[in-house]
Structure formats: C-alpha cells, structure tokens
Amino acid sequence: MRAMEILDPVGSSTATARALTPRPASLQGAVIGVLDNSKPNARVLLDGVARALAEKVGARDVRVWRKPGASLGATTAVLDEMAASCGAALTASAD
C-alpha cells in the first residue's frame, strides 16, 4: 500500500498533569461538600449520595454550593471555599 505523509489535524493541548490531593484515610468528622450543577434531579442524586455517605463515614455535615448555571463553571470563590472547608466534594456532569 502506497503511503503519503499527512500533517496531524489534532495537535497538542494545554492540559498538564496534576496530582490529586492524597485521599484521606477516613472522612469521620469531615464536611462533605456538594456542588449542584443545577440540572434537573441533580440535587436528588447528589443529596442522596452525600447524605448516605455522611451517615456511613460519620461526617460532621453536608454543605451545598451552586454554580451560576448548568453550562457555566463554578466561581473561583466557590471553589476556594469548598477546598478550604470540605474533606471531600461531590459534583455532577451533564444530564
């Protein structure tokens, strides 16, 4: 089969590898954060998981934050607040 050289239509991305923070051994006494993506029933799913999780691990509390809309990212302020106060965070994507 004869071949021809074609240039790559995809190219590189700006994504750089980042490390996840170390997983906690236990979530007892932690705050479980929920970032609601405002899609229908997202709260039902997220709250359901968060509360069941909180009960199982003995978390201190479940706190909920909102995004401005389903197709808009959370504000830096919200993300900073969650990072500072939560032992673990749950969010949802799509519908």
Add this chain to the structure above:
Amino acid sequence: MLGTHEFRPLALAEARAKGLPDLGIVTVPHPIGGVAPPIVAGKALAAMGDVLAALTRVAGGRVTAAPAGEVSAHAAPADLLEFQSYMMERGWGDGLPLIPATAERVAAMLAGTGRPAGDLVAVLPPRRGRATVERVAINAVLAGALPEHLPVILAAVEAVGEPAFNLQAIQTTTHPCSPLVIVNGPIARRLGINGAGNALGQGHRANAVIGRALRLVLQNVGGARPGHEDRATQGHPGKYSYCVAENEAASPWAPLSVDRGFSREVGTVTVCGSEGPHNINDHGSSTPQGIVTTVAGTAAIVGSNNIYLGGEPLVILGPEHAATVAGGGFSKDDFKRALWERAQVPLSRFDPSNIERFAVIHPAGFEDRPPETRAPIARQWSDIMVVVAGGAGKHSVFVPTFGATRSVTRRIEA
C-alpha cells in the same frame, strides 16, 4: 464527579483536559432528568459504595493520559478513497470526502495569512486543544478551503474561543447548536461568500469550506467528537457547515458589523451558537406590523433555550421582508422592539414541570408568576439580532440559539 453511564466519555474527557486522569468518576444508569425523584434517590444509594471508594483511595485502573509530545505527521494511505476510511477510523472527518493535508498543501494554505504558523489563535475546549495558525491551516486543507479563505477561518476560530461565546458548553451540550459564521465587509464579495439566493444552502464553495473548516477545527483540535464529548441529541445539518454573508447591498439598514462599531470597509465575522434555521413564510404582509406579526408567531416557541436562558435569538430577514419593514418607516431597532413586545409566550403553554425547571434558572421570569404571565424570547429587545440575507422571495428565517452564549464579532486580519 457523578454522572450517568451515557455521559461517561464526556466526564473522562473533562477530567483529562483538566490534567486529572485519575479523578474519581462514578456513573449511574441513564437518565436522571425527567425521572421521578424516588428512582433517582435509589440510584444515588446504589452508587454510594463506589463514591466512598473513589474518595478514600485512588482508582485502580489508570486512565491513560494523552501522550506528552506532539505527533507532527502520519503515514496515511495514498489512495484517495482509502484515505477517507483512514481519517474516519481516527474520528478526524465529518463523513464527507477530505483533502489530504500534505505538507505542501498546508504550506500553500499558510501563504493565505501573514500570521506566523506557530501563533496561538485559541485554546479550544473541551480538550483544551491548541489551535495554532498551522493547526487551523491543516484542518482548512482537509475541509477543501483555499488560502484566501484562511483569514476568515482564523477570525472565526478566534471568535468562538472568546469566553463570552461559552464554547465549552456549545461543544458538549445535548442541544443541537453549532457556530453560525456571519461575514460582513467587502471581503465577502471578494471571496464569493454568498449572502443572496440560497444563502444558507449549498452551491458556493467559500460558504461550504469556511464553515466546514471551523467544524473540523472544533472537532479535531477542540476534541468534541460526536458520541463522545459532543453530546448533541440530534444535532443539525449546520454542523457540517454554517456560514453566510450578510446581504449588505440588499439591506435597507446598516450592516451588523457597523452596529458593532466597525466601519463598512472592514471585514468581520460574527459567530452565534445557533440552532438550525426555522422558515418564516409571509407572502401577504405589506406593512412592518404584518411582518412583525408573522416573525413573532414563529419566534414565540416553547421549546427553545432562549425562552428560559436568555441570549440572542437571530432573525435573518429576507431582502423583500426587510424592504417592507423599512419601507413602512421602521429602523432595525424599531423592528426588534416591536418583535420583542409581540413574541411573548404565555406560561400556560408550558408544562408545569418545565416552569418549575425554568424557575430555578430564571426566578424573575418564572418563579411563582401568575398564569397570564408572558415570557419574552430574550431578556431585552436589544438582545435580538437582525441581519439581512437571502435572495428574491417572501421568506425570512428565525434562528434560536443555545441561550447561555453571546455572539462574538472579530475583525478579519489579512
């Protein structure tokens, strides 16, 4: 991150794009929207074990991160038909025949712009792909574009990359939207970009290849592949190509570019996150009010995103309708105001489940509003966009948008 099984590929793509291939992703059976809450709650409980595992230890199976270095060239079959299969297998085509992007052809394409090949035009979501001038040129060759088209394509890529356009959402939504490229200025005539008869249809090379090149850039560089990151439920044919010139010669008003602060001699592109076109047939009206009535009746719909998200629904007036409106003494703004007043949807036309959903997103418009409340098609009259395009005939076009997006106008640089 929680999601449904159907959307797992998008979740993985997002995680990779953010540099977090090991992010815990737990999915439940699709769907959760439009499903009774107790069923969703059941899915939540079933997922809890996986969520706990993801939060307290790193997932076992590693998601392979994208290769670090750039692959600059590929050995593809030289046979033209085999080449098409090669490209489609890799997810790099749109289904129509592609022109092989050989080094020679790309070099020729790059001569169409004065910009350096390595210039970064935009970083495109969801993949955060680097759309350099050269990478755009490669996709322009694939699309069948000529070097003279490249400046328009570059301007369009730059425009969709602007934060206000919200490309991240446009690329990955279930909504059908695709960037509509509206070209203004003498460059449209010079390049043969059609704004007259069959302006949104086939037959003019410039329209076809400029729109197609943008789509290939968004798919290949931006990483929005149908069925994977691109979640469009049905999509629309404009996702192949969606490019039109404003018919400035036939318009009774100033062009869109002038409305946006550019002089008539400057070439511009304006990109809108648009649905497919809805026809407006009005063969009877001989007054501006008559045209407004018919356009309003077409625009006052229940199933658009604009009705609850706002944004800029677009009216493409055919030249004959525009002449009737202007002939009756209406300016473009007069038309927009009259349309906004007339095209309002009574809340009784919506199912209560949707009013409930809209109320979360736009409480002022939908929360605890009396049933006789009417919802406008845009937050304010000045959000309605109007351009003139088309040939002879008494038709105009209504084009709703994704809603959570703003149109962006960019100057075309040589």
